[in-house]
Amino acid sequence: MTGPRPVVLSGPSGAGKSTLLKMLLKDYGNVFGFSVSHTTRQPRVGEVNGKEYHFVTRDQMQKEIDAGEFIEHAEFSGNIYGTSKAAVQAVQARNQICVLDIDLQGVKSIKKTDLKPIYISVQAPSIEVLEKRLRDRRTESEESLQKRLNTARVDMELSNEPGLFDLIIVNNDLQKAYSELKEILAEVAPPGVMCDDYPRLQGRES
Ligand SMILES: Nc1nc2c(ncn2[C@@H]2O[C@H](COP(=O)(O)OP(=O)(O)O)[C@@H](O)[C@H]2O)c(=O)[nH]1
Numbered sequence: 001m002t003g004p005r006p007v008v009l010s011g012p013s014g015a016g017k018s019t020l021l022k023m024l025l026k027d028y029g030n031v032f033g034f035s036v037s038h039t040t041r042q043p044r045v046g047e048v049n050g051k052e053y054h055f056v057t058r059d060q061m062q063k064e065i066d067a068g069e070f071i072e073h074a075e076f077s078g079n080i081y082g083t084s085k086a087a088v089q090a091v092q093a094r095n096q097i098c099v100l101d102i103d104l105q106g107v108k109s110i111k112k113t114d115l116k117p118i119y120i121s122v123q124a125p126s127i128e129v130l131e132k133r134l135r136d137r138r139t140e141s142e143e144s145l146q147k148r149l150n151t152a153r154v155d156m157e158l159s160n161e162p163g164l165f166d167l168i169i170v171n172n173d174l175q176k177a178y179s180e181l182k183e184i185l186a187e188v189a190p191p192g193v194m195c196d197d198y199p200r201l202q203g204r205e206s
């Protein structure tokens, strides 16, 4: 793989990965590009096919996995999620730094590839806070919420494994978490880009 190192964001459902990613892409959307995963889960209200995910059926996804079109895939909370080769190539073709939002199984799979990203884990301050955030988000059924909380407990435990992540961001105060994210991304972004003035200079700040 050539070009700048990609970035992996992982961490429990509800920890704040999508929120931080949205902030990053709003401010630095010409520097970073999101790797749009495939999933068999149903779209949430407001989610657009091809933007947050490529929403596909299990049959369709399994066929593409069998055809070798995925870099990695995993079963999460009763659905398949996966990163296609095309998703990463699309970002790299735009000369952007590729950002992947994947679960812990995805992290372990990506570690076996030659992608060599920076690995960042986003964690909530506690399981209680995580549960409140997930409930307040109102995207999950009680069953899906419980599955996510169970997976989150495992994620919180395993993510502390030395060497697994380059950085663990505890997302308590959102602005502080975002600053920490920008600070580590300065290591992969072109010099000077991650300065606070960049979004304003690009006319990207609201
Ligand atoms: N392994 C893997 N995990 C993914 C991929 N895309 C999303 N995920 C993970 O799947 C989990 C569930 O995602 P989602 O259903 O969007 O729920 P949310 O994280 O609560 O917003 C999250 O932990 C994501 O990081 C992928 O392509 N591969």
Ligand SMILES: Nc1ncnc2c1ncn2[C@@H]1O[C@H](COP(=O)(O)OP(=O)(O)O)[C@@H](O)[C@H]1O
Binding pocket: 011, 012, 013, 014, 015, 016, 017, 018, 019, 020, 133, 134, 136, 137, 171, 172, 173, 174, 175, 177
């Ligand atoms: N620092 C924070 N403080 C309070 N609420 C937050 C914070 N970060 C994210 N949230 C909220 O928590 C919920 C889960 O965040 P989200 O970005 O969807 O998590 P993830 O993508 O990791 O599943 C969302 O409703 C979001 O608005």
